[in-house]
Every structure is written in structure tokens, then in C-alpha cells.
Amino acid sequence: MNRFEYIKAPSIAEALDMMDSTVPEAMVQKTDGSARVVKAGGTDLLDLIKEGILEPGRLIDLKNIPGLDKLSFDKEKGLQFGPMVTIADLEKSKEVKQHYPALYQAAAHAATPQIRNMATMGGNLMQRPRCWYFRSNGHHCRKKGGTTCFAQIGQNQFHSIFLTNVCPCVHPSSLATALVAYDGKVELTGPEGKRVLPLSEFFTPSNVDVTCENVATNQEIITNIMLPPVQDSTRAHYIKQGQRESYDWSMGDVAVVLQMDGKKCRDARIVFGAAAPIPLRRESAEEVLKGKSINEKVIEQAAEKALEGATPLAYNGYKVHLFKTLLKRTIMEAAS
Numbered sequence: 511m512n513r514f515e516y517i518k519a520p521s522i523a524e525a526l527d528m529m530d531s532t533v534p535e536a537m538v539q540k541t542d543g544s545a546r547v548v549k550a551g552g553t554d555l556l557d558l559i560k561e562g563i564l565e566p567g568r569l570i571d572l573k574n575i576p577g578l579d580k581l582s583f584d585k586e587k588g589l590q591f592g593p594m595v596t597i598a599d600l601e602k603s604k605e606v607k608q609h610y611p612a613l614y615q616a617a618a619h620a621a622t623p624q625i626r627n628m629a630t631m632g633g634n635l636m637q638r639p640r641c642w643y644f645r646s647n648g649h650h651c652r653k654k655g656g657t658t659c660f661a662q663i664g665q666n667q668f669h670s671i672f673l674t675n676v677c678p679c680v681h682p683s684s685l686a687t688a689l690v691a692y693d694g695k696v697e698l699t700g701p702e703g704k705r706v707l708p709l710s711e712f713f714t715p716s717n718v719d720v721t722c723e724n725v726a727t728n729q730e731i732i733t734n735i736m737l738p739p740v741q742d743s744t745r746a747h748y749i750k751q752g753q754r755e756s757y758d759w760s761m762g763d764v765a766v767v768l769q770m771d772g773k774k775c776r777d778a779r780i781v782f783g784a785a786a787p788i789p790l791r792r793e794s795a796e797e798v799l800k801g802k803s804i805n806e807k808v809i810e811q812a813a814e815k816a817l818e819g820a821t822p823l824a825y826n827g828y829k830v831h832l833f834k835t836l837l838k839r840t841i842m843e844a845a846s
């Protein structure tokens with residue numbers, strides 16, 4: 511681990527100034543040359559430093575900035591929370607549990623209770639992939655500026671089954687699966703001001719830019735995450751399958767948000783987590799559900815459609831069956 515300065519930023523403006531002034535000379539990041547050094551809970555950041563993937567010159571802690579840990583809910587406006595809201599805060603919120611059950615389920619099944627207490631939502635969306643070749647000092651993979659993807663030719667049982675051609679690492683955030691299903695947005699604040707993006711446009715597939723996982727620049731901070739209001743007709747569910755019940759990332763997770771008119775589905779959003787380098791919408795499967803009564807036959811058709819185009823690697827063919835089963839169960843639970 512290298513030596514670095516540690517500073518508690520008193521405000522977003524000062525955090526941005528500090529990020530700016532440290533670029534580029536005080537900061538070396540081996541992976542992509544970016545200079546993002548803000549620290550939230552530290553559960554991923556400190557791993558990256560210890561693993562030698564990241565060598566910051568300065569860590570700028572966001573913990574003391576007032577207001578970043580606020581969560582608010584309004585029936586008309588929806589849910590809004592700051593980046594320092596923890597996964598545990600989402601899990602404990604009565605409003606999240608009642609109005610956004612898929613997000614509650616994603617929060618309740620992530621990591622461990624101890625990690626959920628430390629892990630913030632800003633950090634969760636910005637965490638780096640868990641691919642063992644990326645995390646290993648001995649493998650200079652494409653994500654770190656190299657020319658080889660070791661996962662494509664090596665051990666790839668936990669990797670992508672979609673968008674596998676450049677780097678098949680999966681996006682590590684299982685909370686993002688639910689947030690994208692609810693059509694969430696993220697607010698980024700940088701030296702030029704604020705911009706708001708749908709989360710579906712925030713994450714970057716590796717065939718667009720292999721060295722990073724989202725469109726945030728080195729000098730932007732996530733300052734808000736927003737979910738639209740839910741309707742009385744909204745039904746949602748989320749299921750995560752891991753190798754073990756706790757202390758692990760997902761092997762596959764699915765979030766489904768339906769708009770129901772009685773038994774008939776008016777609209778649907780289906781998102782797969784740990785299937786691709788981004789949380790992956792399955793629009794073709796959504797089309798199968800729209801305008802139909804949800805029954806076993808329709809669910810079966812949607813599951814078949816959702817897996818069309820999958821290109822599993824040598825050791826992760828099981829994920830095709832896993833996702834079919836997870837999707838069927840998630841739609842059934844949501845619709846009931």
C-alpha cells in the first residue's frame with residue numbers, strides 16, 4: 511500500500527476543488543489513469559489500494575459533508591437519497607420496504623449486515639468489478655490497459671453470458687439491478703455543475719469503454735439517487751442467487767417491476783444483474799409480458815426470450831438455466 515494524504519471534505523464544492531488540485535500529479539491509478547479518490551465507506555476502495563490496483567495520492571472523505579446521508583420519500587415525487595445513505599439505511603427504511611420492495615430485497619440480500627452498515631450507495635454504484643484477473647496483481651488485463659482478457663480464456667464461471675466479447679466481467683452492484691428496474695436516475699456534480707442521467711445510461715458496457723464501468727468523469731461526485739413514484743398498479747420483486755447466503759456477491763440476480771391492470775400486465779421492466787458488464791435490461795422479454803395476463807405459459811415464453819442471444823463462456827453455461835429459473839420465479843412473485 512502506498513502513502514497517501516487523507517482529508518475530510520467539509521462540502522461538495524471543497525471536495526471537487528481537492529479532486530481538481532490533485533489531478534494529475536499527486537495521483538497514480540494503474541487501472542485507467544483516472545483520479546477519482548473520494549472515499550465513502552471504504553469497503554471497496556481500501557481493497558483496491560491493498561490489492562495494488564489503485565495508488566491514490568490523496569483520499570477525500572465525504573463522510574463529514576452535511577446532507578449526503580439523507581433519504582426522503584414523497585408519494586408524488588418518489589424516493590430520493592444521498593450517496594452516503596448506506597445499504598443498511600435502505601434495508602431499514604419503512605418507505606423503501608413498502609413502496610420499493612425490489613430495492614428492499616436487493617438491500618437485504620447484499621453482502622453481510624456488517625458490510626451493509628459501512629457500504630454507501632454512492633460507493634456501491636462506483637465499486638469496481640470482482641473479476642479475479644482484474645483484482646490480481648499478476649494479470650495486466652484489458653481493464654488495466656493490457657491487451658489480453660484472461661477471463662475469456664481462463665476461469666470464467668462467475669463471468670458474463672451477455673456482451674462477453676471485450677471483457678466479460680460482471681457489474682458487481684446488485685442494488686443497481688433493482689435501481690435500473692425502477693428506472694432510477696443519478697445526479698452527478700462536477701466542476702461544470704450538475705447533470706442527471708437515467709441509471710440505464712450511467713453504466714458503460716466494456717465494448718464501449720473497457721477501462722471503466724460508468725460515464726462519471728474523474729472529477730464528478732454522485733450527489734443524489736432518485737427513483738420515480740410508484741403507482742398503485744406497480745408490483746415488483748427481486749431475487750439474488752449467490753454461491754452462499756451471505757458474504758458474497760451475486761452469481762445472478764433479477765429485478766422485475768410490473769404495472770398491472772388486474773391480472774393483465776400493462777408495462778414491465780426486467781433487469782439481470784451479474785449477467786453482463788452492466789445491469790442488463792431484457793426488453794424483448796418485457797415485450798412478451800406487455801398486454802398479457804400473467805400465467806405460466808407467458809412467463810415461460812418471457813424467460814426463453816430473455817436468454818436469447820446469450821453467449822456463455824466455457825464454464826458459465828449454467829447461468830443460462832439459472833437466469834431462466836430466477837426470472838420465472840421473480841415474475842411469478844411480482845405478479846402475485
Ligand SMILES: Cc1cc2nc3c(=O)[nH]c(=O)nc-3n(C[C@H](O)[C@H](O)[C@H](O)COP(=O)(O)OP(=O)(O)OC[C@H]3O[C@@H](n4cnc5c(N)ncnc54)[C@H](O)[C@@H]3O)c2cc1C
Pocket residue numbers: 546547548549550551552553554555556572593594619620621622625628629630631632633634635636637638682683684685686730731732733757758759760
Ligand atoms: C464480502 C463482500 C460482499 C459484498 N456483496 C455485495 C453484494 O451482494 N451486492 C452488492 O451490490 N455489493 C456487494 N459488496 C460491495 C459493497 O456493497 C461495496 O463495496 C460498497 O457498497 C462500496 O461502498 P463504500 O461506501 O464502501 O465505497 P468506497 O469503498 O468508499 O468507494 C468505492 C468506490 O466508489 C467511489 N465513490 C464512493 N462514493 C462516491 C461518490 N459519492 N461519488 C463518486 N464516487 C464515489 C470511490 O472513489 C471508490 O472508487 C460486497 C462487499 C464485500 C466486501
